[in-house]
Amino acid sequence: MSYVDIVKSLRKGTISPIYLLSGTEDYLIEDTVHRIVAAGLSEGEREFNLSKYDMKEYSVETAIEEAYTFPFMGGRRIVIIKDAFFYSTAKEKSNIEHDIKKLEGYLENPAPETVFVIVASYEKLDERKKIVKLAKKNGVFLDGSPLEEKELHIWVTERVKEHGVEMDVNAIDQLITLTGAQLMMMASELAKLAVYVGDGGKITINHVNSLVSRSLDQNIFSLVDGVVKRNIAKSWAIYLDLLKQKEEPLKIISLMVRQFRILYQVKQLAQQGYSQKQMAGQLKLHPYVVKLASGQASGFQDEELLDLLDQLAEMDYKIKTGQIDKFLAVELFFSKRSKVG
Known part of the structure; x- marks a missing residue:
């Protein structure tokens, strides 16, 4: 599923029990994680029902046990595992041993009250592995690779809508050019431009040329x-x-x-x-x-x-x-x- 499709799905309140987020475009992945958390938990619920585990510091079994724990005060629990290197083709050393069989078991039968988010920020996943196949089959997969030009336009258009403003097509082109298509920088500059033109305003190429910082x-x-x-x-x-x-x-x-x-x-x-x-x-x-x-x-x-x-x-x-x-x-x-x- 594309980033834009995931965003649309979350806006409708449709949340998958499993998300597998991979790729090298860190901003896309971080933003997707942020949106999943925002859609799944209120600010007050996050203190008790949001857990994050780095797989280079914690075993995957610890995260799975947390995922099977019933949420505090009912509702939903979100468990995020980061640096899930065992999903990639990369050979990384770790002092932590992971029970991959337990992970397979969870992916086959995820807890209904839990959203299990797997972050594997690597260029390639090992498609031969069962944990990759199960996560894709029973959850939502995001390919967080750098966006191509058409996708960049869609990404900017969605951002512009969220800010409650409009933007000319040539202004979008110029924004992409001036920022070198760096998503984090583009997001920051869009926020600045939206404030400048005001709610319901239109961002033009002149605004971009005047206000956007060159990388x-x-x-x-x-x-x-x-x-x-x-x-x-x-x-x-x-x-x-x-x-x-x-x-x-x-x-x-x-x-x-x-x-x-x-x-x-x-x-x-x-x-x-x-x-x-x-x-x-x-x-x-x-x-x-x-x-x-x-x-x-x-x-x-x-x-x-x-x-x-x-x-x-x-x-x-x-x-x-x-x-x-x-x-x-x-x-x-x-x-x-x-x-x-």
């Missing part, structure tokens, strides 16, 4: 975009602004190297026939980041990207060995790009 990654993306389009004045202005924000030149150079390396890798994978989704998985990047990088990469030849990486590596070496001042080095790099343009 460092987005600033680096824009800086590199200036290099791509030979708009060195734009890149230089962004660089100076980053210096005003107390960012170190060496850090900026390092992030530029990372971005140019991503462009080169995306370009190579595209030539091999990889889709953007496959590239995202291969490079461990957000799908939206890959989409933007694909657009940037088209502005370069392979040799040009490799030359830029060599220039930045040489600049980094000269700065660290004291052969050139760090501020002058970056200035010379942009000056050289300006002449190339």
